[in-house]
Each structure stands twice: as C-alpha cells, then as structure tokens.
Amino acid sequence: MTQLATARWPGIANTPRTPLKARIAKSILQPTVNRVPVRLTFADGTSWGAGSPGSPEMRVVRPKAFFARLGADTKIGFGEAYMAGDWTTGEGTDLADLLTPFAERMSTIVPVPLQKFRVFVDKKLPHAQRNSVEGSKKNIEAHYDLSNDLFAQFLDPTMSYSAAWFESAEQDLESAQLRKIDGILDQAGVTEGTRVLEIGSGWGALAIRAAQRGATVTTITISTEQAALAKERFAEAGVDVDLQLVDYRDVTGEYDAIVSVEMIEAVGEEYWPTYFATIDRLLAPGGKVSIQAITMEHHRYLQTRNSYGWIQKYIFPGGLIPSLDAIDHTLAEHTSLAVTDRRSLGQDYARTLREWREAFNAHWETIHAQGFDETFRRMWEFYLAYCEAGFGVGYIDVFQIQIQRPDAHTSKEA
Template sequence: MTAITVGPRFPALAHIPKAPVRAAAARAILRTSVSQLPVRVTFPDGTVWGAGGSGSPELRVVRPQALFARLGTDTKIGLGEAYMAGEWTTGPGSDLGDLLTPFASRLTRLVPEWLQRFRRFVDENLPEQQRNTTAGSRNNIEAHYDLSNHLFENFLDPTMSYSAASFERSDESLETAQERKMERILDAARVGEDSRVLEIGTGWGALAIRAARRGAQVTTITLSHEQAQLARQRIEEAELSDRIEVRIQDYREVDGSYDAIVSVEMIEAVGEEYWPTYFRTLDARLAPGGRVAIQAILMPHQRMLATRRSFGWIQKYVFPGGLIPSVEAIEQVTGQQTRLRLVTQHSLQPDYARTLRLWRERFTTNWDTIRTDGFDETFRRMWEFYLAYSEAGFASGYLDVRQLTFTR
C-alpha cells in the first residue's frame, strides 16, 4: 500500500499499518456487524454490505485495504483515523451523525463476545504524558481549548457555551436553550445576591456573567490562556469586571470558602485517578449550607469499568486525558471521600444530540472562515467526525449528560 497525503498537523496518518491478519479479521467483523444494522457499506467494485435499504445511511469505502488495515490495528482509533485520511466517507444524501448512530447503539455488541475477552491484549493503555497531574492537566487543556478562539466562535452560539443546551421547544434557538441550561444550573446551586461563587472551568465566561448579573461575586478558573483572554474581554464588555475574577489556576490550587460551586462539563477532564482529589476539593471549598452543581457527561457504569484503562480516538485527537465517569462512580467517590451527597439530577441527553448537530452544521457552514486560521482538510474531517461521533453517542443512548446537585 502506498502512503497517502495528509496535512502537516497529523503526519503519522500518512503511514498505513501493515497488519494483513488483523485486517482480514476486521473485514469479517465489520461485514457481520453491519448485516444487523440499518446502514449500507458500499465498495468501489460495487459490493454492498448491510441490512439497510436504498434510503439508509451509506458508509462509502474509498480505499478498502487502508480502512481494514487501520481497523485491524486498533478498532477504537482506526475508524476515526480512516475518516480523517479520506479512506471512507458518507454517500450522497447521507449524514455522518445518522450513519454513526446505529453503530453507537450496538457498540457493546459489534465485536463478538468471545473476541472481547482478548481486549486486554490489544487495548493500548492511556499514555503516561496524558495523566492529569497539575502539569499534565495544563497540557491536556491547552491542546484542545487553546486551538483558536476564532474556531470556537464560528460553531458555538453567541453565548460561547461549549456544553449541552436545554431545549423545551423544537423551534427555539440554540442561544435560548443555552441560556436556560445556565439558569437551571445556577438555580440548582442557589446562586443569588451576594453569593460567593466558584466556577471550575471558565469556558468563555458566559456562566460567570449570568451569575454576576444575579448579584453574585464570582471566582472562575481555567487552564486555557485563550479562554481566559476572551472571557476577560467579554466580562469587561458586560461591565462586570468588579464582580468576576478570572484566574488561570488549577482546581487543586484554589483556596477560600464559597456558598456555591458550579462546574459545567469539566469533570471529564479530571481523570479517574484524581476524582477523589477533585471532590475533596469541592468539599473543602464549600461553605456551610452551600451547594455544588455540576454538569457531567456520563456513561453506564459497567461500560466505564470496561473502557477506563484503554486509549481511544477521542483521547488521541480531541480530548487528551479525558475520561467519562458514571453516576455510580461519582456517588462512590463522594460517599467514601467527602461529606457531599447527590441530592438531585436532571438529564439533558436528547438535548446534547441536538446541540451537537447544530454545532456541526455551523462548523460546516463556516468552514471557509475557520480554515483561515491554518486548519487543513484533515483537521476539518477530524472535527466533523468528533462532533458526529459524539452526537451518535447521545442519540443512541450510549452516553448521557446530567446536571447533578450536591449538598452536605
């Protein structure tokens, strides 16, 4: 097989692994798997696999040998890498999110059970450099959030909220749904006049601004210099600089006492090794009578246990050091390590699928503007796959996202 042309951001993709036995196995597994899915897999020679009819989502294979070589070498990473490299794409009229959703719905059953027993022999462990130590966390956060504020501005809504929205009607805007999400989490934490608020994970300042408009005094922390810079600008434009302090600081370094602690989709970047430290910090920083409200992406507990040590496509290309917890894991840690107890939870699962679809539509529409920051076609396909892959996780029910409230 000859090398392919990819952009300079991902030079390793130009190398196609040589694994003929594993490639043959991957081919057989995919053919068996799609025979039970409402999709079509089409090949350059006209061969068609899958249980889907002519109107079903189409996975169009462009370079079969390269695709199966990648799948055989690492199933969890190979599919995304093959998409980035242009070795497969969607057929005319097919949407990538719709195509990936049936796969996500049967993710735990795509590989035969007898083969799953050999997972430990083929799974790649999380790289040491992605551990969420104080230094490692900074590197991991910067790798994603310091890509470019311009990138995020061109696919997020005007609030710059990079998390699940909360929709109530089919015709409402993403901005309205994001505002509702923020109000809901501030209500859960009982943020009001003169509340001392700690926000872990600033984003671009939207939640801190809304808390300050309620009369709260807010300390918000981030490890992203790009985020901090734009958040401070937005806070100044909102004339709230006297009520909000933006710090570039690790959660483990925060001191003081706070009536409310809020954190939106940041726990996924903590890592299992540091969950006890994270929740002990929340407990230590929470004033008597205070409340903690976090929004967390979640997965079923048994699935989390099965995959927590393995290295996947998302961790390699999008969120280094990331790990999605389960509600059970969170309750175990808080029950054993802290005085915090989970008192309410509210799911936004279907809302996240819709949020991600809208982000992907905006990303595609604004690609010509985004690419001026130096992002190439390989990056475009990576980001497109990331958004569609995530959407499929929520649309299929494989992933959940909830607002969790804790008190002592």
C-alpha cells in the first residue's frame, strides 16, 4: 500500500490481526463455497467450490489477509478484501457473474445452525449516520458530492442515477431513462399546469422533463454539488424550475403531484413516518404521489434493518432499503395515503448497473486523473457489481409506486 492509500483507506491498508477468527472464517467458508457453482482458487494450486472449469473463478491472492478480514467482520470484510486486492476475479470472469451465485443463495448460504449466531456478527447502525436534518446532509454529501465530473463519466446524458426502464433489448440507456422518468410523471398525473414537487433533485433530469410538459416544478435537494449542476442544466434546457436547497421536512406549500426517485432509501426507518407524513401534508386534495423505491422482501428487511454492512460503510451512509410491507404499514399508521399501483423495474436495474459499470471501467483513466485512486476503483466496481447481482436474482427489487388518498382513488374509479 502507498502512503496515500494508507491515509485515505486505513481500514483497507491495515490488515486485522485476528488469527482465531480467521481460522473460524476459513472453516465456515470452505463448506459454504463447496455448495456454490463457483471456483475459489489459491496460488498453491488448491481450489474450493462446486463449479466446473467454465464456472466463475474467484482468485484468492493473499489468503492470510483475506481470511483475517472475513473473520474480523464477516459482513464488511468480504468487500474490503476486494478493495484491498486480497482477492480478485479469474481471467475471463466478470465480477457480477461471480457474485450472482452467492446472491442467489443469500438467505441459505450460511448453514441454518449457524444463523442463530447472526446477532454476534451484525454491527448496529452507527448513531453518527442517523438521518436527522444535520445527519442527512452529511450522509448525502459523502456520496453525491464526490464529484459531478465523476458521475458524468458513467451516467448517460440525462445524468439519471437510478434504474432505467427498458422497452427492448435494443433500447439505449438514455432513452430508457427518459422512459423511466415519463413512467413516474404519468403515474403522478403530471400534465400542463400541474404543481409538482420533486423530493431529491438529482442532476435535474426529471424536473426538466416535468417542466417540458408545462408543469410548475419545485425540486428540492440537500446536495450543493448536484444543485449547482442542475441549475446549469435547467438553463441549458430553457426551463423554469424552482430549485431549493432545503430538507424535505422543511418544505411548505401545496402540490398536485409529488415525485421522489430512489430517495426513500436515504431517509432511514426512524424517519419514514416523517417522510410520508410530510408528503401527506403537502399533497393537494385529489393529488397523486409516485416514488421509485428499492425494496427487499419483508422477512429480509426485518433481519437486516438494524445491521451495518459494507454498502452503508463505504457507499451510502445512513442507507436502509425498505420492504413493500414496511411502506404500506408506515402509510397506514402515519398518513391518509395508500399504495394504489406499482410496477417492478428490478431486471431493468440489473442492466442499468451493468451499463454503468462498463462505462466506469471504460473511462477509468479519466476518473483516475480526477484524483480517484485504485482502491476507489475497486470499491466502486464491487459496489456496482454487487448491486447488479442482487437485482439480477431478485434478492432486491425496485418499484415505481403510486400513492393516493384512498377516497380520491375510489371516487375516480367510481
């Protein structure tokens, strides 16, 4: 490791010294891998796994460090070991393809008798990552304010950082992102004259599309970097959008349509009641809401909602994925709203993530020149591939969810 890497990535540069835990991790991993159609190979020629010669290969470069990280922190150590270069993919193996068999078996990969020890493995979410008004700003800045130029290297021209919605295998990412945006706007009933509130501006693509429909658009964000570029994009598109640097809890007014794309994951379970109650307070009579939300099955959400993982440590501090049941329950308990329609874009997200990762790798030299180092590259590659595998096998999903007041929906149907 270089001195720069040591200063920037102390948890990666310094290998944990946990010989007993390392031996335990090794004793658990071997029988686990032997049930998965992959090959885990070592420099001495030994190999584990149930895979054939053509199966995805995981090459353990530094076994001692790999097992030490896995033993020290099971949930975080695997990703950290990839960041450190303790393991990598074999020649011709795509990282997402390697992670997919593990994602398919996520619920059963740990033997049932050992699952009762989960309480001793899971770390609780750090208090510092609570999504209070101050905490939310810090959490958002940690990811979205990295660099607009970084995101421009792998996102499509709309700068949409969420699942696209592909109509066909031939459709390109940009038009699939516009289709996704139109799906949200249609679900929220946005037409000429609609008063629209967008919670979470991103880099402005949805606000631009809504304004082009003739809507009166207010969009809010707490990311100063995103806001600066979004304003430039509004000017280039020739649209009038009211962009406010404000937390969702502090918004006032009344809106016919409220939209929010992959924002709820950054809200935190503690604040879901506040988030949805705020939407309820701001929604005009007869209005519609459309949110795009990453979800997981309810039993998985219950198992993981209080645990701290690699994604939260390195990518999305304060992040938590809800279940559809959790959303329904929060709406019922804290609002006058209910879900009235939804559609899944899970497989579309897997494809979106693969295209992002391919673009990220293709433009790595430009990204590297912006000041991002090799550890960052491996972190970002693992993040994109890890998520792609999860969506690809359905371990996680993403939905466009329409929400209304049931009386308004019923009267319209009648």
